[in-house]
Amino acid sequence: MVRPNNQLPENLPQLQNLIKRDPESYSDEFHTQYAHFVSLLEIFALNPTEENKSLEEIVMFIAQVAQCYPHVCEQFPKKLTDLLRNSATVLDPAIRNCFVKALILLRNKNLVPALDILELFFQLLRCQDKNLRTFLQTHIVTDIKNMNAKHKDMKLNSSLQNFMYGMLKDANPKAAKMSADIMIELYKKNIWNDSKTVNVIASVGCFSSITKVLVTSLKFFLGHDDEDEAGSDSDSENEVDLKGALMANRVNKKTRKGQKQLQQIKKQAVKAQKKKKNAPAFNFSGIHLVHNPQGMAEGLFKQLQSTNERFEVKLMHLDVISRLIGIHDLFLFGYYPYITRFLQPHQRQVTRILQFAAQASHELVPGDIIEPILKTIANNFITERNSSDVMAIGLNATREICMRCPLAMGEDLLQDLAMYKTYKEKSVMMAARSLITLYREQLPALLHxxxxxxxxxxxxxxKVRAYGERDVHDTVMGAEALLKDSKTIDLGSDDDDTDSNDGEWVNVTHSDDDGAGAAESGDEEDSEDEDDDDEEEDGDEDAASVSEAEEAEDDEKANEKKKEKADLKMLNQKEAAQELALTRIFTDADFKRINAANLKKTVTSARKRPLEQERSEFVKLNSIEMIYKKRKHDKESRLETVQAGRQDRERFGWKDGRVNENCSKTNREKSKTKNFGMMRHKARSKVKKSFRDKQLAMRKHLLQQKKMK
Known part of the structure; x- marks a missing residue:
């Protein structure tokens, strides 16, 4: 039955709505539209550069209702993809965007395989259409994220990663750059956060001949510091916004809208403060997942030596190489002479170069390799011909390098640098003292x-470790603190030392060896008594006959005996602690006691803060640029100092020291409290006269003098 006045073939939105409600009733209309699409597509293929509005409308119509007629539309995606593959770069931009959106609709309805459509979109990144490339990048990331939402499809991910491996080598710079951006974004979203993605970027992106791809790949390995800085900047901006909103609310007219906005800003500030207090979530940076860090560092260094890129790109190379050397303990001895030539106070970004030198230092690098860097810093920075800030930065950089490679410092150089502890500028003095504090902990023998x-x-x-020596622990450090409560180990002490050993560690002996221990202690007591008797007899015979050499020898023997006892006591404690760690499971309370005992060991009356036991992987730029100066007070601190200065004062203001407060004052003192109208004539007389007024006054004076004669 033919419907009268049927306008559905021309009204596609209405037909689309009706088909979604009842596909079977409108099957003939759809077949008519599909046949019309095929004919329009054949005509368009003859001249793909022209715009065709009717083709755009019918393509979007079929994409919307394709799920209702899957058998009819089976070849529909293939027709679009073939046309895009063969002539994507010459297609009209509007038609190309229409085809892409239609394929995305089909992909969302699972009518197109994901791998085919994504590979096509990666190829479309070569098109000279920035809006299309941005749109495709967003869709690719979102689609891969949705596919890996419930569980990761390893087969699909591996296929796409292999395809992108080739895309990074593409001759088109925009396609290669966009591919690198997509891989990095997927890594940051924890979708492709495996080592394969990292090593593709490391092996291809970091050695690309396209500068934009090279810079993007290098930034990927340096991205965590930028994120931290951005986070700190946003926190400061939130604080500034809150202060500004409070001030505006205080000054401006009170309205409901203003109060509501103020409450919202306060909530945002509270959320930002909570985020700041929370522990940061650490994801492994890409530099930890590199399979061949030595080869990557050598390749980047070779590329750095032969590159003609701008100075900022060279700094990125230096930064990545230094991180690779410091984290993976690599050997790249040519890096240190290369970076030495940039260590000049007038060099641009010199503090960052000092940071790279510190990051590239570790314990396995021979001291002879890093020592020239220390000497260069001392000669170029730590000299009195430079400003105090330059000297302080040089000392800070020396400290950071020696913290990671303490054997690089020579005794003469260290003692020379330590003499700046009494320098007139506080920044230099504090930097020198921090270097001294470091070597007090690491190698105190080098200090004076x-x-x-x-x-x-x-x-x-x-224990002072030699070059290449590792400190291996065979027990829990500080477990001796739990020996007092241990029931499996007996603690014995000599009877004579009960008073002196109160609160201190004592010799540890097992219950089976009590007899032997008692015998040994008895022998020691007998020998000590015999020595005392001999000394008394010698004293009775002739006290003056004992020479100074014999006294010194006796003192030396006594000191050696005390040292042997202390070593034996320490050895027994370590053995007991090791046995305790092997036979007992420590609780949280036990670890708290151990940590407290270890912390107590690092604190003395001369040092009020604990020593730093571990070094961080990356060198913070603030640790080199940190200069001790007297900072300017803010308003609150200034008010505090003012209030503190007003204490114990009877009255604010100037005191004239008059004995009798009620006595008369001079006219000058009275003029300070008079009304300005009474003193206006005197204020006018103090106004500076012009040259013309001076001429007239001089003429008048001369005329008066002439009349008087």
């Missing part, structure tokens, strides 16, 4: 005796 300070228990227990 007066600079070593009081030794802490932690420093006494620390």
């Amino acid at each position: 005796k007066k600079d070593r300070g009081r030794q802490t228990e932690a420093q006494a227990e620390r």
Whole structure:
């Protein structure tokens, strides 16, 4: 039956609505429209550069209702993809965008395989259409994210990663750059956060001949610091916004809208403060997942030596290489002489170059390799011909390098730098003292005796390691703190030392060896008594006959005996602690006691803060640029100092020191309290006269003088 006045073939939105409601009733109309599409597509293929509005409308219509007639539309996606593959770069932009949106609709309805459509979209990144490339990038990231939402499709991900491996090598710079951006964004979203993605970027992106791809790949390995800085900037902006909103609310007219906006700003500030207090979530940076860090560092260094890129790109190379060397403990000895030539105070970004030198230092680098850097810094920075800020930065950089490679410092150079501890500028003085504090902990023997300070228990227990030596622990450090409560181990002490050993560690002996221990202690007591008897007899015979050499020898023997006892006591404690760690499961309370004991060892009366035991992977730029100066007070601190200065004062203001407060005052003192109208004539007389007024006054004076004669 033919419908009278049928306008559906021309009204596609209405037909689309009716088909979605009842596909079977409008099957003939759809077949008519599909046949019309095929004929229009054949005509358009003859001249694809021209715009065709009717083709755009019918393509979007079929894409909207394709799920209602899957058998009829089976070849529909293939027709669009073939046309895009063969002539994507010459297609009219409007038609090309229409085809892409239609394919995305079909992909969302699972009518097109994901791999085929994504590979096509990666190829479309070569088109000279910025809006299309941005649209495709957003869709690709969103589509891959949705596919890996419930569980990761490893087969699909591997296929796409292999395809993108080739896209990074594409000759088209825009396509290669967009591919690198997509991989990095998927890595940051924890979708492709595996080592394969990282190593594709490391092996292809970091050595690309296209500068934009190279810079993007290098920034990928340096991206975490930028994010932290951005986060700190946003926090400061939130604080400024809150202060400005409070001030505006105080001054402006009170309205409901203003109060509502103020409440919203307060809520945002509270959320930002909570985020700031929360512990940061750490994701492994890409530089930890590189399979061949040594090869990557050598390749980047070779590329750096032969590149003609701008200075900022060279700094990126230096930064990535230094991080690779510091994190993976690599050997790249040519890097240090190369970076030495940039260590000049007038060099642009010199503090960052000092940061790279510190990051590239670690314990396995021989001291002879890094020592020239320290000497260059000392000669170019730490000299009195430079400003105090330059000297302080040089000392800070020296400290950061020596923190990671303490054996690089020579004794003569260290003692020379330590002499700046009494320098007139506080910034230099504090930087030199921080270097001294570092070597008090690491290698106190290199310091002058007066600079070593009081030794802490932690420093006494620390063993000075030679080059390449590793400190391997066979027990839980500080487990000796739990020996007092251990029931499986007996603690014994000599009877004579009960008073002196109160609160201190004592010799540890097992229950089976009590007899032997008692016998040994008895022998020691007998020997000590015999020595005392001999000394008394010698004293009775002739006290003056004992020479100074014999006294010194006796003192030396006594000191050696005390040292042997202390070493034996320490050895017994370590053995007991090791046995305790092997036979007992420590609780949280036990670890709290251990941490408290370890912290106590690092604190003495001379040092009020604990020593830093571990070094961070990356060198913070603030640790090099940190200069101790007297900062300007803000308003609150200034008011505090003013209030503190007003204490114990009877009255504010100037005191004239008059004995009798009620006595008369001079006219000058009275003029300060008079009304300005009474003193206006005197204020006028003090106004500076013009040259013309001076001439007239002089003429008048001369005429008066002439009349008087």
